[in-house]
Amino acid sequence: MKLLGNRRLWVVVAAGMGLALFLGVTVQNKLGFPLDDAWIHQTYARNLARNGRLEFTPGVSSAGSTAPLWTLLLALGYLLGVPYLLWAYSLGGACLVWLGWSGMRLWRALWPDWAEKDWLAGVVLVLTWPLLWAAVSGMETLFFAALGLQLSVWYAELVTKNVVTGRVLARLGFFAGLLILIRPDGLGLLLLILAGILLLPASFSDRLRRGGVLLGTAVLPLVPYFLFNFYTSGTIWPNTLYAKQVEYAAVLAQPFVTRLSQLLFLSLGGPASGWRGVSSPHLLLLPGLIIAVWHAVKADWAQRRLFYLLPLCWAGGHVLLYAWRLPVTFQHGRYLIPIMPIWVLYGLFGWVLVLLYSSSEYDRTLWLGKQVARLSFTIILLYFLLQGAFAFAVDVAIVEGEMVAVAGWLADNTPPDALIASHDIGAIGYFAERPLLDLAGLISPEVIPLLDNEDALAEYILASDAQYLVTAPGWPYTQIAEQPSTLLRFATNFALTNEQGLNNMAVYELAVP
Numbered sequence: 001m002k003l004l005g006n007r008r009l010w011v012v013v014a015a016g017m018g019l020a021l022f023l024g025v026t027v028q029n030k031l032g033f034p035l036d037d038a039w040i041h042q043t044y045a046r047n048l049a050r051n052g053r054l055e056f057t058p059g060v061s062s063a064g065s066t067a068p069l070w071t072l073l074l075a076l077g078y079l080l081g082v083p084y085l086l087w088a089y090s091l092g093g094a095c096l097v098w099l100g101w102s103g104m105r106l107w108r109a110l111w112p113d114w115a116e117k118d119w120l121a122g123v124v125l126v127l128t129w130p131l132l133w134a135a136v137s138g139m140e141t142l143f144f145a146a147l148g149l150q151l152s153v154w155y156a157e158l159v160t161k162n163v164v165t166g167r168v169l170a171r172l173g174f175f176a177g178l179l180i181l182i183r184p185d186g187l188g189l190l191l192l193i194l195a196g197i198l199l200l201p202a203s204f205s206d207r208l209r210r211g212g213v214l215l216g217t218a219v220l221p222l223v224p225y226f227l228f229n230f231y232t233s234g235t236i237w238p239n240t241l242y243a244k245q246v247e248y249a250a251v252l253a254q255p256f257v258t259r260l261s262q263l264l265f266l267s268l269g270g271p272a273s274g275w276r277g278v279s280s281p282h283l284l285l286l287p288g289l290i291i292a293v294w295h296a297v298k299a300d301w302a303q304r305r306l307f308y309l310l311p312l313c314w315a316g317g318h319v320l321l322y323a324w325r326l327p328v329t330f331q332h333g334r335y336l337i338p339i340m341p342i343w344v345l346y347g348l349f350g351w352v353l354v355l356l357y358s359s360s361e362y363d364r365t366l367w368l369g370k371q372v373a374r375l376s377f378t379i380i381l382l383y384f385l386l387q388g389a390f391a392f393a394v395d396v397a398i399v400e401g402e403m404v405a406v407a408g409w410l411a412d413n414t415p416p417d418a419l420i421a422s423h424d425i426g427a428i429g430y431f432a433e434r435p436l437l438d439l440a441g442l443i444s445p446e447v448i449p450l451l452d453n454e455d456a457l458a459e460y461i462l463a464s465d466a467q468y469l470v471t472a473p474g475w476p477y478t479q480i481a482e483q484p485s486t487l488l489r490f491a492t493n494f495a496l497t498n499e500q501g502l503n504n505m506a507v508y509e510l511a512v513p
Contacts, residue, residue: 011100011122018132018385019093025389026396031085034395035331036403038138039426040442041067042084045074046430054228056429057436061228062443066238068225069181070140092135095142100126102149103345109156110308110349117352121345127381128344129388130280134337136392144182145338148189151176152311155193159307164200166213173217181221184237185338188317190218196306233445251327259327264319267336268343272329279332281381282340285347292350312346315339332391394496398473399427401494402505406470407431409490409507414468421461421510422470437466439475454479462510469510473502485511 023031033039040056044065047055054071056062065071077087100122107118125131134141154172158164172193179186197210226236251259266272269283278284296308306313318339322328326335355370403424410420410432421437422428429436439457441448450457458479461469468489471477480486490507497504 007104007119007122008101010119011104011126012097014123015093015096015100015126015135018127019089019096019136021385022132022136022389022392023089026393029393029397030400032396032400032404033088033138034133034392034399035137035139035334036399036424036426038088039399039403039430041065041071041074041138041140041426042088043426043429044071046078046084048072048075049078056425056443058433060443061232066184067140067144067182069178070143073143088138089136092137092142095146096126096131096135099131099142099146099149099341102146102153103341105153106149106156106311107345107349109153109160114349114352117356120352121348124282124348124381125341125344127385128280128282128340129384129391130332130337130340132385133332133388133392134334137334139334140182141334141337144179144186145341147175147179147182148186148314148338149311149341151179151189151193152314155196155310156307159196159200159305162200164197164202164210169197169210169213170217173214174220176214177218177221180218181225183338185318185321188321189314190214192306192310192313192317196310199304199306252325254327256323260320260323262329263323263327263333263336264316266329266333267315267319267340269340272333280340281377281384282344282347284377284380285344285351288350288352288354289343289347290350291353292346295350295353296346311342315342331395394500398494398497398500398502402473402492402497403427404431405492405494406490406505406507410434410468410470413489418467419465420468420470421464421466423472423475424470424505428470437461437464466510469508471503471506471508473497473505476503480510481506481508483511 026032043056044054044062047053047058048071051058053061054065054068073091074084074088077084077091080087082090103125104118104122107121108115131142131145134145151172154168154175158168158172173190176186176190176193179189194211194214197214198207200207200210202210229236229238262273265275266279268286268289269278269280271277271279293312296312300307300309319336322335328335351373355373404427407427408431410418410428411434414420414432414434416433417435419435419437420428420432421439423439425436425438425440425442428434436443437447438444439447439461441451447457447460450460458477461477461480462483469477469480469486471481481488487509488506489509492504492506494504
């Protein structure tokens, strides 16, 4: 137990060093969040703490939050009076350590003969840069990943110990329900756990009972959320789920095989576009992953169970789901980050089999090859860690120089009741606190059917009561900006955005009909 505690401490130290690097590089400019969506979470959380209601615009209930459980945790910081950046970073850091520890525990549950190598899984996980980026992003991503790994641990221990009691099933079900409250994508893992439970040896009646307990307890935390969404917007899932699919309809028009292969490659550590290059060091683990998958298939097929394959099916199913409904690769593949720990764990295990136990250590050439492989991966892991810190700093700078700057200008130069039409509403909602017409459909669901029709959306904006239009990087709204009656009031002129090949944000005053 003492040795295990020491190995856990190594993970905490590694996580602390990674977080210090990311924030240390970024603080040279200004700390913040790398996504406008993080400000959306902050706005929901602050309003929840202030008013006790889930709303983006005060006084208007909104079914736009895909992560209500994350909102609750952020709101706790406001109730405690903790500065929001410190609280968000602390939550992310805690989730990073939790992820590392859960990865270690899953390693021991799946491969007990190599339990002493669990530290390797934990340390590599917390130093894999997309996971560190997620930890300081202010988003729910790592919370989702950590709880998903924890559920995989509980399921693996249930199978190995063959203890399928009502209490164990209720815990699995309830926390799987909570996982869906972090992101709706958690439904996939719940269904896989259900399938695994039903495959365990038991009578038909026992299987029905087990499935009923699991699903019944999973529904418990979801009922209030579903009822709220249905009462607010007429659907049980949040508006964002539907808006994103309409917004990226052009990407969905690509062949499914192309979408799936590109998302799978990105999740494995490949580039966001094309087939050459590396975006994360865990791509080097791919040969090990292939070996581990082969071992998992053989072992589970021999015993007719879903054990080694369950985490792999979760990861693969997650990629499949996004290839089907939301095949986007932007923002470092942030929708795919939650399942990257699975590829890392299995990839490392496969390489452990190859490097440590496949041949004799007395072969000088083989020994030298092993040392080169270990050293090379370590150097590349640390290299990408530094590059990830620079990428995070750039992402934060752009959000601060564009979204936050626009929000500050609106707060200082527009009437408090001015209706603002904007595609990026997070920072505006937080800093300007103005009524909003959300051009992404998050809090304005009536916009969703228009998202794939630029002409119709422009007509809608011009016919609305919006007094100001805020353009977004990649969304210039030229049809409105070039109207004779439209007046340019503010432009960020932030140089870094242009260097990234994007347009600056601007504020236009509209002629109200």
